[in-house]
Amino acid sequence: MHYLSIDLEACNRYVKGSVFSIGVVEADEDFNILYKEDIIINPKCKFVTKFRKPIEFSVTKEQAEAAPTLSEQYDKIKALFQGDKIIMAHSANNDMFMLNEACKRARVPALKFEFICTQMIYSAIYDVMNGIGLDKAAEELGLTFTHHKADDDALMALRLLQSCLEKTGCTYPQLEKKLGIKKGRMANYDFQPMRSAKLEKLRKLHKQEKKTEQKKLRTEIKGVNAIAVELDAKTFEWMHNGHNTIYTVNDDLLQNLKKGDTLYLVKRTGNLDVAKVEVEELHFYDSFLEVYLCHDKESLLVRNETELDFLERMYTVHDPEQEKAHGVVGITFCTPKGDK
Secondary structure (H helix, E strand, C coil): CEEEEEEEEECCCCCCCCEEEEEEEEECCCCCEEEEEEEECECCCCCCCCCCCCCCCCCCHHHHHCCCEHHHHHHHHHHHCCCCEEEEECCHHHHHHHHHHHHHHHCCCCCCEEEEEHHHHHHHHHCCCCCCCHHHHHHHHCCCCCCCCHHHHHHHHHHHHHHHHHHHCCCHHHHHHHCCEECEEEECCEEECCEEHHHHHHHHHHHHHHHHHHHHHHHHCCCCCCCEEEECHHHHHHHHCCCCEEEEECCHHHHCCCCCCEEEEEECCCCCEEEEEEEEEEEEECCHHHHHHHCCHHHHCCCCCCHHHHHHHHHCCCCHHHHHHHCEEEEEEECCHHHC
């Protein structure tokens, strides 16, 4: 048995299957590397490099355009998936979708194989609620690699699986049984995702825990001394993804906040969600326009938003008249120590 790890990079979010790089790493059952290559492909479409987060690819537009097409390299690529191999990718659903779409665009036969997802395996073993990216997982494990270099990403996915086996003391067949893994399947330009009974059980447990916690927080914010701030759905999502500063219309309660105070952040659109945080710093502004002009777009997480887009989003939640009367406060926060 061998391990085969893959990673795909695409160059145009508006063109399905715009794959220009397939990273491939093959290892024996002891994880000794037998083969590692970044297969560069001419995607036959325009390169669009404007992403929500800037991405530095290791392959240039010129290198990809000079490379053979997928159809010209199809036999070589197909051969990689043959034989007794455990095939894997990190966040495998994305890679399998791109691979199917790339084959469709190239008008080559659909690939057929079974696969596993190292993101799901890592999440099941380390009890990660919403999955974890390669860069974050590598940091947690003390590993280094070149992100968005397809063969290095594939190698990192392989090392994550190796780490999971070492963590559990299992062989791969034992791990498959322990986590209740049902492999994903690629066929007919479609795929069935991998499933893990252990991960599904953990997610169900966390869902119930969140439901209980939300019920508790909704009771807390009704308290006399509770201070709550409403957020639009986009800002609330960013906050959950690690962004720790919000901007809101100032008022008498917020004006008197100080470091260490408890604050409740409330998402009012869609399902009512509440987050409990601890104030670290306060900064005051005359308006949301001043906020936009005082900070770079990356720190505001508005790389693709114009000034007008940003202001419109703020005014879906905040009253412009209140802004004019009281100004804006920027609140930097952290998770309360007792809740970490």
